Amino acid sequence: MAGSTVSGIGSNIDTQAIVTSLVNAEKVPKQTQINTASQKATTTLSSIGKIQAALDAFRGALDNMATSSSFTGLTGSSSDEKVATMTASNTASNGSFRLIVNQLAQASKLSSKNFAGGTSTVVNATDKPTTLTISQSGKAYDVNIPVGATLQQVRDSVNTQFGTSGLSANIQTDSNGSRLILTSTTMGTGSDLKLSGNSGLDVGATVVDEPKDALYSIDGVASVSKTNSIEGALSGVNIKLVSVSALKTAGDTAKDPDRTATLITVSTNNAALKSGVKGFVDTYNALITAMNAETKVTTNLDGSTTAATLTGDSTMRSLQAAIRNEFNQLSGTGKFKSLAQFGVTTSSSNGLLALDDKKWDAAVKTNAADINSMFSGPDGMLARMKSATDDYAKSTTGILATRSTSLSDTLKDLTKQQSSLDERMTLLTSSLSAKYNAMDTLVAQLRQQSTSVMTTLNALNNVKTNS
Numbered sequence: 001m002a003g004s005t006v007s008g009i010g011s012n013i014d015t016q017a018i019v020t021s022l023v024n025a026e027k028v029p030k031q032t033q034i035n036t037a038s039q040k041a042t043t044t045l046s047s048i049g050k051i052q053a054a055l056d057a058f059r060g061a062l063d064n065m066a067t068s069s070s071f072t073g074l075t076g077s078s079s080d081e082k083v084a085t086m087t088a089s090n091t092a093s094n095g096s097f098r099l100i101v102n103q104l105a106q107a108s109k110l111s112s113k114n115f116a117g118g119t120s121t122v123v124n125a126t127d128k129p130t131t132l133t134i135s136q137s138g139k140a141y142d143v144n145i146p147v148g149a150t151l152q153q154v155r156d157s158v159n160t161q162f163g164t165s166g167l168s169a170n171i172q173t174d175s176n177g178s179r180l181i182l183t184s185t186t187m188g189t190g191s192d193l194k195l196s197g198n199s200g201l202d203v204g205a206t207v208v209d210e211p212k213d214a215l216y217s218i219d220g221v222a223s224v225s226k227t228n229s230i231e232g233a234l235s236g237v238n239i240k241l242v243s244v245s246a247l248k249t250a251g252d253t254a255k256d257p258d259r260t261a262t263l264i265t266v267s268t269n270n271a272a273l274k275s276g277v278k279g280f281v282d283t284y285n286a287l288i289t290a291m292n293a294e295t296k297v298t299t300n301l302d303g304s305t306t307a308a309t310l311t312g313d314s315t316m317r318s319l320q321a322a323i324r325n326e327f328n329q330l331s332g333t334g335k336f337k338s339l340a341q342f343g344v345t346t347s348s349s350n351g352l353l354a355l356d357d358k359k360w361d362a363a364v365k366t367n368a369a370d371i372n373s374m375f376s377g378p379d380g381m382l383a384r385m386k387s388a389t390d391d392y393a394k395s396t397t398g399i400l401a402t403r404s405t406s407l408s409d410t411l412k413d414l415t416k417q418q419s420s421l422d423e424r425m426t427l428l429t430s431s432l433s434a435k436y437n438a439m440d441t442l443v444a445q446l447r448q449q450s451t452s453v454m455t456t457l458n459a460l461n462n463v464k465t466n467s
Helices: 015-067 151-165 270-295 314-328 357-367 369-375 381-388 399-466
Strands: 074-078 084-088 095-103 107-111 130-136 139-145 167-174 177-187 193-197 206-209 214-218 221-225 229-234 237-241 262-268 297-299 305-307 344-346 353-355
Touching: 015 270, 015 314, 015 381, 015 399, 074 084, 084 262, 107 193, 130 151, 130 177, 139 151, 151 167, 151 177, 177 193, 214 229, 221 229, 237 262, 270 314, 270 353, 270 357, 270 369, 314 381, 314 399, 357 369, 369 381
Parallel strands: none
Antiparallel strands: 074 262, 084 237, 095 214, 095 262, 107 177, 107 206, 130 139, 130 193, 167 177, 214 221, 229 237, 297 305, 344 353
């Protein structure tokens, strides 16, 4: 046939095409099986991964909401945030308190002597390493100073070795030279930094700041704190001291002058409560939306349907059921025990939640306190939803993690099967090619013999004719 490739020179038969056809006939069924299984495992693994990520985000949001004041509706405010700021947790209660800050907590700070050569000054000119020991509150931190070390290198060593321990070093430079400045994140009386060792850096060191406690009062009750972050002084309220309270009388030099109080207030805010519920609704919907995307059945323009990767998957059905059961379960100690009573509805088509503003506004006027008991505590919705999803979300032994591991193992096995199939087809191709090449060679020999015989016979016939 015109345009065809004939690989059998002796036989004029396309042996290469025959070999290819025979190999394909052997390979195609198994190759189709591997391709189908690989595609299914890959897409399923991807879908499971998306669900895992969405579930982890959902559970993380539950944890954040459980430790915040999202469902108390409580907000904290400070009348002067230049003096103090505050936040209210879910254990706070309504109330107002007068705060006066007399002194901020302060960390110890030391300065080495001045080095005229600046940051590149060699602080260990000996032929042996030396040690700078920084002591604080009974603990000692030894900084190794190698031969030829500069002031800059000492600074870097302190920060690298003991930065996580709260120590820090900086260099202050002016026209006279440079000084090593050491400080700590630990504040309060008794946390003095002290220098010793054989490096010589302790010689001539001076105190820049002495450590101090924070001195303040709440409603006239004097208190002391080692830090400027006050936790526990008021139940559920965290206060951060920013500056000393202003004097009531400018220029007052008395030992304990009168200072202007800052009002710390914890109050119920229905807008904050609604924001917390909406935050839960959005978090819940994000997870359900991710699950719907991997399980829905899509109707095409021609009326046919296309299933998603996890359509009909039993794991997805049980996970969705576990979450929805906890959402629908009544909980709390108040009169209202379900979000439906606060105007939260569930779509029958996709399971997503929505908040009816009118129903919410009407319900929250009289039953706002019921929201917190519905969500919070060991029997609240947040804890129950977290518990209901534990078996699915465990990082190594959870249902989703186990399925992911199984699918990964399946893909590895399919890769081995592919390699084995390719190797077997290579051997089969070689074997068939050898056989057909041998056949082609034999046919070529037979044709050559046939041509020789015919030539001889023709020669004999010519002799008879001439005579």
